[in-house]
Amino acid sequence: MKTEVTGAQAASIAMKHLNPDVVSAFPITPQTDIMMEFGQYVADGEVSTDLILVESEHSAMSAAVGASAAGVRAMTATSSAGLALMFEILGVASGSRLPIIMNVVNRALSSPINIHCDHSDSMDCRDIGWIQLYSENAQEVYDNTIIGTKLAESVKLPVMVMQDGFINSHCLQNIELLEDKKVNEFAGELKPVNSLLDFKKPVTIGPLQLTDYYFETKRQQSEALSDAYKDYIKFCREFAKISGRSYDYVEEYKLKDAKHIIVALNSTCGAVKDVVDELRNRGEKVGLLKIRMFRPFPYERVFNALKKCKSVTVLDRSESFGANPPLMSEVKNSLSSAHVIINSVIYGLGGREFTEEDVKLIFNNMIKGKKVKHYAGCRE
Amino acid sequence: MQGVNIKELTAKPEKLASGHRSCAGCAFPIIVRTILAATDDDVVVSCATGCLEVTTTIYPYTSWNVPFIHNAFENASATLSGVIAAYKSLKKKGRIKKPVKFVAFGGDGGTYDIGLQSLSGALERGEDFVYVCYDNQAYMNTGVQRSSATPRRADTTTTPVGEARQGKIEWKKDLTKIAIAHNINYVAQASPHNFMDLLRKAEKAFNTKGPSVLIVLSPCPLGWKSQPAMTIKIAKLAVETNFWPLYEYEHGSYILNYENDNPKPVSEFLKTQGRFKHLFKKGNEMLLKEIQDKIDERWRQLRTLCGKK
Numbered sequence: 073m074k075t076e077v078t079g080a081q082a083a084s085i086a087m088k089h090l091n092p093d094v095v096s097a098f099p100i101t102p103q104t105d106i107m108m109e110f111g112q113y114v115a116d117g118e119v120s121t122d123l124i125l126v127e128s129e130h131s132a133m134s135a136a137v138g139a140s141a142a143g144v145r146a147m148t149a150t151s152s153a154g155l156a157l158m159f160e161i162l163g164v165a166s167g168s169r170l171p172i173i174m175n176v177v178n179r180a181l182s183s184p185i186n187i188h189c190d191h192s193d194s195m196d197c198r199d200i201g202w203i204q205l206y207s208e209n210a211q212e213v214y215d216n217t218i219i220g221t222k223l224a225e226s227v228k229l230p231v232m233v234m235q236d237g238f239i240n241s242h243c244l245q246n247i248e249l250l251e252d253k254k255v256n257e258f259a260g261e262l263k264p265v266n267s268l269l270d271f272k273k274p275v276t277i278g279p280l281q282l283t284d285y286y287f288e289t290k291r292q293q294s295e296a297l298s299d300a301y302k303d304y305i306k307f308c309r310e311f312a313k314i315s316g317r318s319y320d321y322v323e324e325y326k327l328k329d330a331k332h333i334i335v336a337l338n339s340t341c342g343a344v345k346d347v348v349d350e351l352r353n354r355g356e357k358v359g360l361l362k363i364r365m366f367r368p369f370p371y372e373r374v375f376n377a378l379k380k381c382k383s384v385t386v387l388d389r390s391e392s393f394g395a396n397p398p399l400m401s402e403v404k405n406s407l408s409s410a411h412v413i414i415n416s417v418i419y420g421l422g423g424r425e426f427t428e429e430d431v432k433l434i435f436n437n438m439i440k441g442k443k444v445k446h447y448a449g450c451r452e
Numbered sequence: 453m454q455g456v457n458i459k460e461l462t463a464k465p466e467k468l469a470s471g472h473r474s475c476a477g478c479a480f481p482i483i484v485r486t487i488l489a490a491t492d493d494d495v496v497v498s499c500a501t502g503c504l505e506v507t508t509t510i511y512p513y514t515s516w517n518v519p520f521i522h523n524a525f526e527n528a529s530a531t532l533s534g535v536i537a538a539y540k541s542l543k544k545k546g547r548i549k550k551p552v553k554f555v556a557f558g559g560d561g562g563t564y565d566i567g568l569q570s571l572s573g574a575l576e577r578g579e580d581f582v583y584v585c586y587d588n589q590a591y592m593n594t595g596v597q598r599s600s601a602t603p604r605r606a607d608t609t610t611t612p613v614g615e616a617r618q619g620k621i622e623w624k625k626d627l628t629k630i631a632i633a634h635n636i637n638y639v640a641q642a643s644p645h646n647f648m649d650l651l652r653k654a655e656k657a658f659n660t661k662g663p664s665v666l667i668v669l670s671p672c673p674l675g676w677k678s679q680p681a682m683t684i685k686i687a688k689l690a691v692e693t694n695f696w697p698l699y700e701y702e703h704g705s706y707i708l709n710y711e712n713d714n715p716k717p718v719s720e721f722l723k724t725q726g727r728f729k730h731l732f733k734k735g736n737e738m739l740l741k742e743i744q745d746k747i748d749e750r751w752r753q754l755r756t757l758c759g760k761k
Contacts (some may be wrong), residue, residue, distance in 0.1 A: 096534065122540045126573055130570070139534035280511060
């Protein structure tokens with residue numbers, strides 16, 4: 073069933089199909105559209121969800137933790153400052169092994185305050201123990217939310233599904249939806265190990281662990297992310313059977329014989345693909361490596377995809393102040409044993425326009441062996 | 453539950469088991485056990501970070517014989533909102549049938565200060581739960597730092613007594629009034645020395661539709677610099693001196709639960725605790741008088757609210 077929706081709507085429709093027991097929400101631009109849409113589903117009785125409209129994102133995540141600890145499917149969504157405010161409780165969610173599902177509409181962080189897209193919000197949360205899936209377009213938002221839910225509940229870890237604020241969240245796109253029934257069959261029913269509402273087996277969730285147990289708990293958490301890595305590809309294959317859409321940790325776009333490759337996340341990949349097509353028509357061997365799963369990071373896949381090329385340019389839409397930017401850093405780690413030139417480009421901070429011309433300039437400089445400027449589209 | 457006597461109370465199953473690590477003379481085990489004894493329904497406990505949480509849940513042990521969740525310092529109420537939403541959702545689907553009670557515990561730091569927003573949100577949303585603040589009047593878990601519940605002139609580690617300043621300068625925040633301002637159905641101040649009164653209030657709170665708030669004075673020998681064996685006596689003195697009046701706010705009306713025609717001077721309460729020792733030094737008579745005057749003023753206001761002359 074084809075339908076025209078925005079990225080935000082794609083997230084809320086996926087949530088509707090997954091029919092969470094509890095959703096908590098607090099408004100923030102540009103996430104708001106997801107919750108307005110979902111609020112309508114609740115009002116129209118299209119979902120059986122208990123919607124809690126809390127007084128902050130901190131409470132939104134806290135309520136999601138409470139609901140998930142009570143053994144039900146819990147979801148929320150946020151952006152930017154909202155994600156930053158949740159930060160403390162993101163660690164509680166992952167440390168308590170609660171499979172919460174959260175759509176994040178990427179937006180720049182203060183200061184200066186800015187409502188437009190960059191990835192500094194979700195990148196600041198990359199080490200907090202959540203699975204992170206990035207989405208190029210509305211279709212991937214929808215699909216990632218469904219696959220992410222199954223994955224989260226399988227390995228008992230929370231998952232964040234990212235999409236670019238405004239560029240994706242507010243732009244109409246044609247996407248293919250699945251029937252509710254198919255989504256439900258795929259995602260299955262949540263089977264919690266413990267629940268606060270199981271009075272025959274009362275549990276203490278969130279205890280104090282000191283020097284004698286904390287370390288092992290953290291190690292188990294790390295191992296759960298390794299399990300998530302294995303399960304993800306399995307679920308992608310299952311999902312392909314019901315949707316006809318095949319996913320992987322990464323998308324290799326015209327990489328087979330590519331000599332010069334751009335690595336990127338989210339909506340920018342669309343623009344890069346167009347430029348790759350254009351340059352390929354001119355006989356240039358260029359390609360794109362799109363990263364879909366950022367946590368756990370697919371080091372081996374990235375290595376195999378890039379090891380034979382001449383040069384790589386990693387596009388980062390966020391800074392890691394005083395260090396290599398986040399995506400660049402991981403790509404560099406992946407390629408430590410390969411002889412590949414690696415360039416780093418920071419682009420699009422605070423929603424700064426990044427056009428196909430900018431991509432072309434990067435590819436042309438790579439092809440000619442010229443210096444690739446570290447800041448794209450930024451005044452000197 | 454109506455009209456339970458003490459003997460029957462002792463026969464009830466313990467929801468907070470002994471063997472936890474709270475200090476000798478700490479009042480909160482009495483408070484928690486009394487409150488949890490006030491309902492026979494299944495109950496879920498949410499607890500803010502603080503003494504109660506750290507002394508009762510040291511992994512791999514737990515003192516809780518009922519489902520318990522600790523999330524963080526400032527969000528016991530929001531966390532419980534999530535549990536309640538899960539319960540409502542499962543109830544709607546027929547997957548849970550029995551009535552369940554929900555209670556959140558927080559110290560004064562987790563309630564008056566860092567958890568106030570989360571509490572206010574849950575009260576405004578009308579969540580059907582009981583919020584209990586065990587008010588020991590400072591951040592005791594981190595080593596006796598002042599909170600907005602610390603009374604004026606108390607000696608804490610962040611408001612020490614020195615040449616230029618004698619303890620905390622500010623007056624205690626009136627959280628009970630803040631809770632009442634949410635137009636909820638039941639709010640009460642209680643004290644562990646009168647546990648039948650506390651039990652009755654807890655019962656009322658559990659049976660009130662929507663949110664209820666209980667604020668219970670919780671003497672802390674460590675922070676108050678008092679004798680562990682004196683905890684109950686000190687709590688009693690707090691009430692008898694009008695330092696901590698026992699009253700209820702029920703469906704729009706104020707009810708005074710304890711009144712003495714000749715209340716004891718507040719110094720009787722203050723002198724039991726090392727945190728107020730400096731007030732009894734020569735030359736500090738004015739500081740003591742100032743506290744007494746404030747207590748008298750607040751008592752008059754409370755009496756008026758309770759419809760007394």
